[in-house]
Amino acid sequence: MASNVGFFAVSLSFLKPWMKRLLGQKGAHYLCMLMGVATYQPPHMTVLWEDQEYSGRTWKVLVGNVEWTLGGRLRIAPGARTDDGELNVTIVPFKSKVNILLKLPKISKGSLINERDILYFPVTRIDVNSDPPVGLEIDGDLIGATPATFTVCPRAVQIVSPTPSNGETT
Secondary structure, eight states: OEEEEEHHHHHHTTOOHHHHHHHHHHHHHHHHHHHHHHHOOOOEEEEEETTEEEEEEEEEEEEESOSEETTTTEEOSTTOOTTSSOEEEEEEEOOOHHHHHHHHHHHHHTGGGGSTTOEEEEESEEEEEEESOOEEEETTEEEEESSEEEEOOTTOSOOOOOOOTTSOOO
């Protein structure tokens, strides 16, 4: 699961089918991010986890338990695992629009988390609120707006597999 609160959800709203056909998936997403930078006004967000709080103007909050998203094109959470019982969170505070444009390539490589102004940490639950409310994207779909709560649901997905017929063990 990969979720974005704020900027990426807004830029995803610009995505049109013709963009993917003309520019490919990655090119279309970069174009939408540029359009998003031009129009997005980072809101004041409050993020609560465990006994900590972040509060301030924010470009986006990424929450996920997968290292890669967008078909392996975007490395949002280096080191994240689906089976470790944690969500990896990246908070991108507001800086200038030029600053975020310079950071866009770092998002796809996963090196964004090494920037000194970026917060990156594991949690089991996180609450995100913003004023005004901003879009919420989960696994590529716009599904609502803040406030949002993300929590780990251990063993929430059960995988059923048939018993091998050739005597192999699983």
